[in-house]
């Protein structure tokens with residue numbers, strides 16, 4: 001190994017020196033570099049002969065994890081972190097391949113199965129963003145299970161924070177999840193008509209946020225999605241999805257496309273709203289197996305409650321009806337995604353995993369830190385998650401390094417590092433509320449129980465029907481303004497910024513309350529629970545893990 005393969009050999013280890021050294025190595029096609037235990041992999045953005053490369057190497061990380069598992073019998077975790085487009089998912093795939101290659105297993109098809117499910121999950125969980133044409137819009141934790149003696153038994157995937165808002169809304173220059181484009185590019189006209197679909201341009205969630213741009217940017221993009229569709233259907237069959245399941249998956253996607261096309265206009269008669277064009281409504285009812293279309297319409301435009309046994313119907317305004325419709329579209333998509341992950345896991349796991357299970361190796365591929373021209377609720381959640389990972393990283397790495405120095409009798413000076421605890425306090429808990437300005441701020445509880453941290457404040461504000469995104473920001477300013485990590489934006493009462501460990505990010509709070517409430521109306525869910533389609537009913541009654549994966553059904557069928 002060369003001296004510059006490991007940057008911990010450098011005399012000075014600051015940001016400038018590290019960047020300089022990495023750039024110099026990159027220019028000589030050395031894409032991987034160690035910093036002690038950590039491997040820094042710079043995206044080569046071109047095909048490189050990865051299997052010939054000498055260390056430092058991604059395979060070394062995988063090797064080290066496996067060796068440690070054998071030696072200690074303890075669970076190992078590889079954390080893959082970096083900003084969007086850095087190459088996390090590709091690196092994770094390389095490491096999984098290598099782990100499969102070096103671990104003995106009775107199931108020789110497991111490697112094929114794991115490699116095979118990637119394009120399937122990517123079709124439903126990835127999308128083209130301004131940063132990356134194939135950006136993962138969900139976090140993945142892939143766990144490889146071993147016997148106590150190191151034989152590979154199976155794998156399991158957990159998905160985290162799927163960016164379901166993308167189904168109904170996205171920023172300029174970004175696309176919806178791949179599968180919607182694949183569907184239109186690859187399906188025959190007859191099959192599209194079976195789902196009441198024709199032209200992708202007719203669908204709100206397919207049209208580009210940039211006016212004037214077509215759904216497919218050019219014939220090449222169309223071809224890309226066309227082959228994705230054929231590949232996707234072949235994989236679904238290979239991993240054991242029945243023809244009926246495949247039809248049902250596309251049926252849910254078609255229902256989402258039609259649902260998002262339902263338009264509401266003010267209705268003088270009720271002072272609420274009514275549905276303009278009934279065609280998408282008919283299509284949704286038919287596809288989702290809702291026989292009582294009147295009930296579905298009422299659930300979309302009104303809320304029914306019972307007070308002292310009396311049925312009270314209140315009419316939604318346009319914003320509430322739009323939010324309710326979109327909440328259902330997002331829920332359908334996230335439940336479908338959870339179901340697919342569950343099915344994939346079934347295919348990757350054998351009964352042996354439960355019987356002779358020993359330690360495991362987990363690979364966490366989380367969306368990296370994001371700072372776009374416009375940052376919304378999703379960026380906020382992703383960045384907060386990255387703050388947590390950063391905290392873990394610092395809590396783990398620095399004390400460990402210092403312990404190693406002590407053990408080896410090396411004299412060392414205390415390593416000074418910037419803790420991100422104050423950002424985490426700002427988000428999760430703000431111990432001392434110093435601001436005296438509490439006017440116009442709503443609280444559920446008074447006195448001792450003041451809300452703490454942005455997440456708590458957000459939850460509190462979400463409970464008040466009169467609250468707005470501006471009143472949320474006002475509340476944040478009042479209660480978080482004392483934190484040096486929080487900055488209000490002068491002249492914009494709907495934005496705020498946070499000084500994260502990576503950099504300062506300005507968040508546009510428009511949509512925060514709606515996203516946090518994620519108000520899926522009980523009346524709409526009731527319609528689906530009465531669907532004549534078992535699959536739809538099961539999607540809404542199945543047990544979902546905390547991350548959203550549907551691993552087993554609790555059937556409603558008698």
Ligand SMILES: Nc1ncnc2c1ncn2[C@@H]1O[C@H](COP(=O)(O)OP(=O)(O)OP(=O)(O)O)[C@@H](O)[C@H]1O
Pocket residue numbers: 043044045046047048082083084085086087088089090091131132134135136137366367368
């Ligand atoms: N080792 C590699 N060799 C060649 N190309 C690569 C490699 N790693 C990444 N790339 C290229 O960079 C693109 C982005 O990589 P990848 O999708 O892994 O990034 P990411 O960090 O997972 O991004 P996101 O957080 O947006 O999902 C890939 O689609 C691929 O074109």
